[in-house]
Amino acid sequence: MTDQNPRVQLLLTGNEIMSGDTVDSNSAMIAQRLAALAIGVYRKVTVGDDVPLLQQELTQMTHNADLVIVNGGLGPTVDDLTAEVLAAVAGVPTVEHPQAVAHLQHWCGKRNLALNAANMKQAMLPEGCEVVDNPVGSAVGFALTVNGCRVICTPGVPSELAPMMDLIVAQLAAAQDAPVERDILRLQTFGLGESSAQQMIADHISDWPAEVDLGFRAGAPQMEIKLMVDRAADLPARQWCREQLETLFGDHIIGEGGCQLAERVLALLRQRGQTLTTAESCTGGLIASMLTRIAGSSDGFHAGFVTYANEIKHAVLGVPNEVLASEGAVSEAVVRSMALGALERSGADYAIAVSGIAGPGGGSEDKPVGTVWLAWGSREDIRTRCLCWPVERTLFQTMIAAAGLDMIRRTLLGIDDEPRYFAQRGAGKGR
Amino acid sequence: MTDQNPRVQLLLTGNEIMSGDTVDSNSAMIAQRLAALAIGVYRKVTVGDDVPLLQQELTQMTHNADLVIVNGGLGPTVDDLTAEVLAAVAGVPTVEHPQAVAHLQHWCGKRNLALNAANMKQAMLPEGCEVVDNPVGSAVGFALTVNGCRVICTPGVPSELAPMMDLIVAQLAAAQDAPVERDILRLQTFGLGESSAQQMIADHISDWPAEVDLGFRAGAPQMEIKLMVDRAADLPARQWCREQLETLFGDHIIGEGGCQLAERVLALLRQRGQTLTTAESCTGGLIASMLTRIAGSSDGFHAGFVTYANEIKHAVLGVPNEVLASEGAVSEAVVRSMALGALERSGADYAIAVSGIAGPGGGSEDKPVGTVWLAWGSREDIRTRCLCWPVERTLFQTMIAAAGLDMIRRTLLGIDDEPRYFAQRGAGKGR
Incomplete structure (x- = not known):
């Protein structure tokens, strides 16, 4: 590469992307990986599996870019056209590439598969190209310089693309005059x-x-x-x-990094050897699920209760029927009682309790859809808060589940300041 | 439109799409909506928020397509360039469009907002264009015929694009000579x-x-x-x-249609006026969460138990300590006891109970990661099964939660045949 960063374009191929049956996330992955070298992608074009269209796009790209990454079309079927297209653009034939044959033999051998004609198609590559290893799949990548532009062809399967991008990024980094490590x-x-x-x-x-x-x-x-x-x-x-x-x-x-709320809460609990329990009505198990998605969650999370119906809040968590009748299920007294009941039954150190109206039905003038009471804390110190977050049902559940985890995070860190969303979404203040 | 279907291209704009920070799902949505009219998209180009690049692409597209849908760049900020670009391509100025001003006034009025200069930028549209209503957001869409090609500009916010596509699809359908309703x-x-x-x-x-x-x-x-x-x-x-x-x-x-397993199970329960409860260990609340994501789930789902630790399986669901000690938590006897305990404590008609090893840790030679016992059914008839589904933790949780719901669906429908995944993933047969 020269002093300047290369002008980069992407060419994506696949009928399933054109039809909208598949959402393309590969181009985002490629762009993010190149961003680590401070290399930006300035244009991308997507077309179906069609030789004349692909050939026209690729030819034009080689005249306007220093680097083109082609994604897709490396497989063994008749729809996989990338090698043929690159050969035509470069004006060379496709030939059996010994390194690609060796890769296929090795790949099939490890799986006790016979090397068939369909697979062998994947070894027919543009004459003079360099092979880019595919550590995962049968189709190797390949690269060729055409019209002064480097063209690198990569597989459409995301799990194969990712490790191949490691190799490509390493090569690009090595070629940078002034190494940029973003x-x-x-x-x-x-x-x-x-x-x-x-x-x-x-x-x-x-x-x-x-x-x-x-x-x-x-x-x-x-x-x-x-x-x-x-x-x-x-x-x-x-x-x-x-x-x-x-x-x-x-x-x-x-x-x-990628730190998630549930991960942070579990790490804080692990440091102290403590545990958390959940008593969920409107979030319906989502807080428990967010916690248990994290590997090793069993250290800090032993028990959760989904108490959707009033009689279950009473029978399972011991919320008094009188309180349910007088205050309603979405009330400070009920979430407080849910939290205490969950603490008692689980033996946990901390609890989150949630009761609210996720909608679309169930709202009233007094308690519209989006109203929710949260309780959190330990036996000695249960805090409560009413919020109003009137958004679509599953987004409501996601935000409220996260708010519950956030309040435990704040408790564990000894943060007394109220979060900004209390002021923005606050509907009533608990003790 | 002529006899033939129009040749359609998409032009997508946005720095956040080029950088890979956002995965573009709008183009898939547009393609799927057009597919309903048997109209295919044959090419799409994505570039950043850059006037010369956008202008060049759009000019070229108007010469090669009958219909171009532009997505993104309609907002109020300086990065939003679509109106300016289309005007330049058409060789007309941008002018304040009365219909767009009226839309903005109405939109701000409903929200008690003052109409500011930034918003007013959204009313500056290419001279002679037609406005496409935005039922949701402040930015109207607009359409203009340039070089014999219809160019329709749409907002990048998916929740605004969807209702606007309804209008566009209806217009295209009305213009079809031989109406195709895919x-x-x-x-x-x-x-x-x-x-x-x-x-x-x-x-x-x-x-x-x-x-x-x-x-x-x-x-x-x-x-x-x-x-x-x-x-x-x-x-x-x-x-x-x-x-x-x-x-x-x-x-x-x-x-x-879009029917989900949890939706189907809830509908079957509703028909019979019956209820389901869950006792989850390795799925950690995910089954409950899948159920409660569905609006109206409270009819069929009142209570769920997340019993991650052995002592909680005993304390909350009454699983005998001797059974936990002798059989281990991942065993037929334990899931059967969990199911019965959940039925008793919730008063529900049916239960799903799950205990397994989600990984990545916790496996043994005898019970490797991916091993899971499922129990499902009613008090009178609890069935059990051991499966082995050794995939990444969250995928394992998703597939096992779905398998549990699927077994209840089969029970409610009186299906006695075993599903194919029992044979493929079966590790041991329960009663």
């Missing part, structure tokens, strides 16, 4: 919106250093803040930015 | 793989009619089979195909 710090937050976070940064951090790229990825329930630098020399500036964000967003930052 | 029948299945389903059809249905398109969409936990026809006259042929598939796959078909 370093991305990801901070996971809960309870911050993307636009309000952006506004807060603009309002409070006027001297943001230009060498630190700031990015956001909004998700449900978490939002990720990315801080990116391209040179090790910029790491101190990034550290400064991180400290500014910690001051600004403080306890809304859950952790680094 | 009719897609979706059958939801559980326990069938895509390749084995394809093989079974090839082996057993030799005279498949050419006018009925067959498609598959593999997912976890369900797989969808699609049967598509383009003319009402082909509906009898499709009905014949459906009957063949019902004979072939029988009780592996859960239902039509």
Whole structure:
């Protein structure tokens, strides 16, 4: 590669992508992997499995880019056209490639399969190309320089693409004159919106250093803040930015990398040798499920209760029938009693209890859809709060389950400040 | 439109799509909606928010397509360039469009917001364009014919795109000379793989009619089979195909449309006025969560128990300590006892109980990761089965939770035949 970063285009092929039957996530994966080298993709084109169309696109791309990554069409069937297309664009025949044959023999041998004609098609590659190893599947990748543009062809199966991208990224990195190792710090937050976070940064951090790229990825329930630098020399500036964000967003930052709320809560519990239990009505087992999705969750989570009906809140958790009758299932007294009942029955140190109206039915003027009471804490100190989060049912369940986990995280960390979403979504204050 | 279907291209814009931070699912949605009119998309191009690039792509597209749908770039910020780009391609200025202003006034009025300058940018549209209503958001869509090609610009927010596509599809349908109403029948299945389903059809249905398109969409936990026809006259042929598939796959078909297992189980329970309870160890609340995600689940699901630790299986569900000690938590005796305990404590008519090793840790030679005991049924008739499904933790939880729901579905329907996955994944037979 030259001093400058290469101009990169992607060519994606597949009838299933054109029809919309498959959502393409490969191009996002490729872009993210190249971003680690500070290499951006500026254009991508998707067409079906059609030789003239593919040939036209690829020819044009080789004249306008330094690097083209082609994805898909490497398989053994008649729809897999990539080798044929690249050969035509380069004006060379396809030939049996010894390294690809060896790969196929090895691949079939390990699986006790006979090497058949369909497989052998995968060894017919453009003359003069270099093979890119496929550590997982039968189809090797291949690369050829055409019209001064490097074309690298990769498999469409995501689990095969990922390890091949490791090899491609390593090669690209080795070819960089001034090695760029983009370093991305990801901070996971809960309870911050993307636009309000952006506004807060603009309002409070006027001297943001230009060498630190700031990015956001909004998700449900978490939002990720990315801080990116391209040179090790910029790491101190990034550290400064991180400290500014910690001051600004403080306890809304859950952790680094891909850290999930449930993971963070379980790690905090593990440090102390303590456990958590759940008493869920409107979230219906989602909090328990978020916890048990994490490997090793059995250290900190032993028992959860899904008490959807009133008589179950009474029979299983001991919520008094009088309280249910007088206060209603969505009330402070009921979530408090649910939390205490779950603590008693499970022997856990902490509990989350939730009762609310997920909708679309079940709302009233007094307690509209989206109203929810949360209780959290230990036997000695149960806190409660009413929120109103009127969104679609499953998003409501996701956000409320996360809010419950967040309150336990705050409790375990001794954070007394209220999260921002209490003010935004607050409908009533508990004790 | 002419006799022939239009040649359609998509132009997608957004830096967040180019960087891979966002996976584009809008183009799949657009393609699927057009497929209902038997209109295919043959090419799509994605570029970042960059005027010269967008202008170049769009100009070229107008010369090569009859219809171009542009997605993204309609918002109020400086990155939103679509109106400016289309105006430049058409060689017209952008002007304040009265219908767009009225839409913005109405939209802001309903929300008690002042109409600010940023919003007003969304009313500056290419001169002469037609407005496409946005029933949800502030940004209207707009359409203009350039170089004989119809260009329709749509919002990037998926929840705004979907209702706008309803309007666009209706307009396109009205313009078709020979109205094609592609009719897609979706059958939801559980326990069938895509390749084995394809093989079974090839082996057993030799005279498949050419006018009925067959498609598959593999997912976890369900797989969808699609049967598509383009003319009402082909509906009898499709009905014949459906009957063949019902004979072939029988009780592996859960239902039509988007029907989910939990939905089907709840509907069957509702018909009978009966209820289900869950006793989950390795699935950790996921079955309860799948049920309560469905609106109205409270009719059929009142109580669930997440009993992750042995002492909780004993304390909460009454599983005898001797049985836990002698048989181990992952055993037929324990899941049977869990099911009975959950039935007794909840008063439900049916129960699902699950205990297994989700991994990655916790396996042994005798009971490797992926081993799971399932129990299901009513007080009078509890069935059990051991399966071995050694896949990644969350996929294991998803498939096992679905298998539990599937066994209750089979019980409620009086299906005695064993599902295919019992033979494939079976590790031991219960009573």
